[in-house]
Amino acid sequence: MAKKAVKKIPAKNSAKNRARKTQSANSNEPRFSKEEELYAYREMLLIRRFEEKAGQMYGMGLIGGFCHLYIGQEAVVTGVHMASKEGDQSITSYRDHGHMLVVGIDPKAVMAELTGRRDGLSKGKGGSMHMFSKEKYFYGGNGIVGAQVSLGTGLAFANKYRGTDDVALVYFGDGAANQGQVYESFNMAKLWDLPVVYIIENNRYAMGTSLERGSAQTELYRRGESFGIKGEQVDGMDVRFVKDAAARAIEHARSGKGPYILEMMTYRYRGHSMSDPAKYRSREEVTTMRAERDPIEQVKRRILANKLANEDELKQIEKEVRAIVVEAADFATKSELPDASELYTDVVLSEL
Numbered sequence: 001m002a003k004k005a006v007k008k009i010p011a012k013n014s015a016k017n018r019a020r021k022t023q024s025a026n027s028n029e030p031r032f033s034k035e036e037e038l039y040a041y042r043e044m045l046l047i048r049r050f051e052e053k054a055g056q057m058y059g060m061g062l063i064g065g066f067c068h069l070y071i072g073q074e075a076v077v078t079g080v081h082m083a084s085k086e087g088d089q090s091i092t093s094y095r096d097h098g099h100m101l102v103v104g105i106d107p108k109a110v111m112a113e114l115t116g117r118r119d120g121l122s123k124g125k126g127g128s129m130h131m132f133s134k135e136k137y138f139y140g141g142n143g144i145v146g147a148q149v150s151l152g153t154g155l156a157f158a159n160k161y162r163g164t165d166d167v168a169l170v171y172f173g174d175g176a177a178n179q180g181q182v183y184e185s186f187n188m189a190k191l192w193d194l195p196v197v198y199i200i201e202n203n204r205y206a207m208g209t210s211l212e213r214g215s216a217q218t219e220l221y222r223r224g225e226s227f228g229i230k231g232e233q234v235d236g237m238d239v240r241f242v243k244d245a246a247a248r249a250i251e252h253a254r255s256g257k258g259p260y261i262l263e264m265m266t267y268r269y270r271g272h273s274m275s276d277p278a279k280y281r282s283r284e285e286v287t288t289m290r291a292e293r294d295p296i297e298q299v300k301r302r303i304l305a306n307k308l309a310n311e312d313e314l315k316q317i318e319k320e321v322r323a324i325v326v327e328a329a330d331f332a333t334k335s336e337l338p339d340a341s342e343l344y345t346d347v348v349l350s351e352l
């Protein structure tokens with residue numbers, strides 16, 4: 001029943017894959033227009049540069065607490081967003097900066113939250129894992145592994161209950177896919193045919209545990225089979241495949257056919273969080289993925305090969321993106337710390 005878009009991409013064979021892919025426009029490759037290629041390039045570059053800056057600022061002690069970078073996975077959130085419409089909600093884990101930037105949340109407010117300042121999205125009291133934007137339909141930023149799956153299913157329930165045509169986009173990791181509440185959510189989502197797309201960002205590791213070490217069943221797109229939920233495995237390093245599969249899944253959910261699972265085969269270049277020495281994988285594995293499968297480089301190569309823009313035009317985009325990031329970092333270091341009186345606001349106080 002489950003339909004596969006792309007087989008798992010082993011890093012070692014990917015040079016061959018790439019050669020095959022760049023050679024021809026035949027096959028089943030989804031095509032992007034010039035506007036789509038340039039949009040994807042700019043958006044993924046913004047996420048990459050923003051996070052590189054956040055990593056630097058963390059190293060300088062300007063950002064404290066937890067900070068999980070999304071570098072390497074940019075094509076997933078960018079492609080899914082390209083297939084969505086205004087009003088569709090999104091919700092994810094603690095690896096959330098890219099998900100906020102792509103829906104148009106102000107980079108200055110995100111960076112100021114990372115530095116814990118009063119102009120941050122959560123007034124400097126939430127930090128990296130706890131940001132939200134009702135205006136942009138973004139429901140966090142969740143530190144509890146798997147929590148977003150049940151919360152996101154609730155968003156989909158609300159959509160159905162209210163009779164809107166919005167779809168909930170629920171992102172979670174390969175590790176979270178083993179969490180119990182995921183299956184309670186799948187059951188209800190299919191029982192009531194809720195408008196939800198479950199996007200599993202399979203970056204092959206849950207902290208230091210590889211998928212193979214931690215999962216009895218590693219084909220995550222099949223995890224909904226016993227509930228009758230369709231699933232697809234997708235090349236999550238190629239934004240075109242991501243958008244194509246997401247469009248199919250979102251249309252399925254929006255038209256009343258219920259939930260859909262997309263397993264995005266992706267990879268994170270950095271450690272699990274800023275404090276991870278990443279001893280569970282070889283340096284070669286990371287450098288090979290970076291060199292051969294990088295989502296931004298793939299788009300850049302296509303843009304140049306198809307003459308959609310020249311080197312100078314791409315440099316101009318890079319310059320604009322850098323300016324946005326520099327402005328955000330500057331804002332985030334100049335903004336004041338929250339006032340002490342804020343200790344008692346935005347918290348639930350119960351009378352004991």
Ligand SMILES: Cc1ncc(C[n+]2csc(CCOP(=O)(O)OP(=O)(O)O)c2C)c(N)n1
Pocket residue numbers: 093095143144145146172173174175176177201203205206207272
């Ligand atoms: C309920 C719960 N259990 C354990 C943790 C600790 N923890 C934080 S992240 C993580 C791994 C999750 O991996 P995955 O779902 O693959 O997401 P990724 O970090 O790769 O994006 C764990 C076990 C937690 N935050 N919440």
Ligand SMILES: [Mg+2]
Pocket residue numbers: 173174175201202203204205206207
């Ligand atoms: Mg993972």
